[in-house]
Amino acid sequence: MRLLFVGDTVGNMGVSMLQEYLPKLKRDLKPQITVVNGENATAVGRGISQRVYKQIMSAGADVITLGNHAWNNAEILDFIDQTPNLIRPANYPGPDVPGRGYTIVNVNGKQVAIINLQGLVFMDNLNNPFDTINAILEQVGAKTDYQFIDFHAETTSEKMAIARYLDGRVSALVGTHTHVQTSDYRVLPAGTAFMSDAGMTGPYDSILGMQTDLILKRFITQRPVQFKVAETGSGILSGCVIDLSDRTGLATKIRPILINPDHPYSN
Incomplete structure (x- = not known):
């Protein structure tokens, strides 16, 4: 089983990069399932x-994950309950949260659980993701062959901690949210693929997808600035591809994907 994951899609240019390169990546890499984080995908860079x-x-996405901007576009409330392949963080508190925190996809007779979680450090005060994933795995672990987690979190330490905690219990855990691809991709000792951030x-x-001059103004003046998504210049696509064992359901390999003017696409 091969899984392709693409990190935080930002604004119109992010969607354009997906439209241009996702078909090429799927043609050349031949993943059985493709997951895309879309929590920044609207023109204003917040929500979907x-x-x-x-x-x-x-x-070309099979499942879209979200994050801390899941509810920033109120329109999502009109359709998230009718779209099982659009998932939001599973650890939002309360009994009546719209949508779902995971979905199970049938791929050639194999059951793949795609799970979305959000971290707590420097983030909103959601339920404990460690407790939440334990509850989810109790429900789906025995009836799924593979489990992939998009862990939307700020700090590398929290991402590493939950990956270590889940090592051998899930197929892969990849971080999102910081918008900068990390070089720590690896298969952990018990077989879980891990990467702190897909990018x-x-x-x-831009600076993390926002107009550079506005971000600079914020840092230089220390006064509030309304951030705007960059609309000009070149694009970037970041993510990873993960190979999973058909026998164990655990990872055998993870490698990054990075497409930008300094790393042009080549198959």
Whole structure:
């Protein structure tokens, strides 16, 4: 089993990069399932709309994950309950959270659980992700062959900690949210693939997808600035591809994907 994961899609350029490169990646890498984080995918860089959801799915995603901006576009409440392949962090508190925190996809007779979790450090005060994933695995662990987690979190330590905690219990855990691809991809000792952050997909000539001059103004003046998604310049697509054992359901290999002017695409 091969899984392709693409990190935080930011703005119109992020969607355009998916439309241009996701078909090529799927053609050349031949993944059986493709997951895309779309929590920054609207034109303003926060949340997702139904139109953008359909664009990402049409580009080749099988499942779209979200994160701390899941609810920033109120339109999501109109369609998230009808879209089982759009998932939000599973550890939102309360009994009546719209949508779902995981989904199970049938791939050639194999059951693949795609799970979305959000960290707590420097983030919103959600339920403990360690407790949440234990509860989810009790429900789906025995009836799924593979388990992939998009862990949307700020700190590398929290991402590493939950990956170590789950080592051997899930197929892979990849971080999102910081928009900068990390070079710590590896298969942990008990067989779980891990990467602290897959990176972002969107404007390359930016600061984390936002217009550079506005971010600089914020740092220099220390006064509030309204951030805007960069709309010009070149693009970037970041992610990873993970190979999973058909026998054990654990990982055999993980490697990064990075496409930008300094790393042009080649198959």
